[in-house]
Amino acid sequence: MTKLNVALIFGGKSGEHEVSLLSTASIYKHIDKNKYNVFTIGITKDGKWMYYEGSEENIKNGEWVNLANKNVEINLIPSGSREVGIRFEDGRVENIDVLFPVLHGPYGEDGTIQGLFEISQVPYVGCGVLASSVGMDKLVCKKVFSQIGLPQVEYTYTNKWEFDNNTNQELDNIENKLKYPIFVKPANMGSSVGISKTTNREELLDGINEALKYDSRIVLEQGINAREIEVAVLGNYDVKASIAGEIKPAKDFYDYEDKYLDGASTYDIPAKIDQNTMSDIRRMAIEAFKGIDGKGLSRVDFFIDKDSGEVFINEINTLPGFTNISMYPKMWEKTGLNYEDIIDNLIKLALDSKK
Structure with a gap:
């Protein structure tokens, strides 16, 4: 051969x-x-x-x-x-x-x-130009998800020019639209880099300044009492979704150190959710992937509000982590596809996409 x-x-x-x-x-x-x-x-x-x-x-x-x-x-x-x-x-x-x-x-x-x-x-291997750029840009991606009818938490945004020139006005606008806690995220960054959870105006200011180190556009999201659910997707046109897993963060949220360094968080695969919710989340993961014209692979992240039970899509990662503690291979393994088979599938999908 x-x-x-x-x-x-x-x-x-x-x-x-x-x-x-x-x-x-x-x-x-x-x-x-x-x-x-x-x-x-x-x-x-x-x-x-x-x-x-x-x-x-x-x-x-x-x-x-x-x-x-x-x-x-x-x-x-x-x-x-x-x-x-x-x-x-x-x-x-x-x-x-x-x-x-x-x-x-x-x-x-x-x-x-x-x-x-x-x-x-x-x-x-992986998503093309359009899906990669949309998936990476949290703000544009949120607008796409809105267009295809996927539920999201309340959010707003600012940019470096507006914030530097109208700092107090921008902080007022954010506080008028969202309640604390508020999550601050660079629009174009992954792996929880530059993300902070803020509970007052001083922390909000510090969080925005930190996020601006990584991008000139900032997304701000309404914090909720949430469970963090993830789904792996694989395919070009015939897209499959893994069973969902749940992250149980060791800190306030699943941050960079926890994802890749200390691995202190625990997880449940499959997530302990009812079958209807599991089916809905897997369906929405595929909808999100197709909605940005995804190819190959992605990991789609969701929130479940612990108080209301509502499901919200958080974001899509078009090139998720593949470390020994990463959720993408772990979720597929529990669905019946081992690490080596994932790699084989991704290479085959890359070749098929050019036929």
Whole structure:
């Protein structure tokens, strides 16, 4: 059997660089190397692309930067006689059959690198330009969800220019629209980076200033007494949803450290919800995915109000975490699809999307 050449692309310039390293190390460990020749291409925090060949441990701990082979040429732009692929020092060129981005956050999950992949004309894993950009932008995504009739908590928004020039007026507007607690989120960031829960005006001011470090547009959401429910989706046109899982945060909310570092939160898979609610959430996850023109994979997050029982969609993550404690592979495993099979499915979906 001829092996497919698969290039894992990881790292990147976003604040989620370290998350990408953890996800990539896990995928590299689990991918079936009897089926695939795996090439690992890292992007440094300052945007340099480098070829690395070695163990997943050195990807995870960041040592790949020092061990990368700087004499290997990476070319993704078809031009003249230059082939798309990886050119080694001896002149050998390995063409890439499938690009597998493992890049979370800006420059990797927001449609920018997907545009490069489209130009390269090489099949790639995951959502395309439109779905990636919409899914990454919490504000635009909320407007899309409203259009397709998915329920959401009350929200408002501001931007750096308005806030810097009319700080007190903007704070007044937010407090008039929402009650405390209020969640503050950068519009374009994932993995809970830059998110804070605020309970008074001083915390709100600090939270907005923190979020503005990551983006010029800020989303503010009404905090509710919520259960946090997640669903994994997989597919191009025939989309499937996993059983839902429930996160039980160790803190006020499921933050970056808990997701990727200490893993202190617990979870239930399947979530302890009735079958009607489970069915509704899985259906809404597929609707959300199709609503942004998703392909390949996403994780869709929901809230269930503990007081009213109402279900609200929170957000969609078009390139969810793949670490050993990430919910996406765990939910599929409980649904009957193991980690290796997820990877196989994603590669097949990438190839099918270009037929």
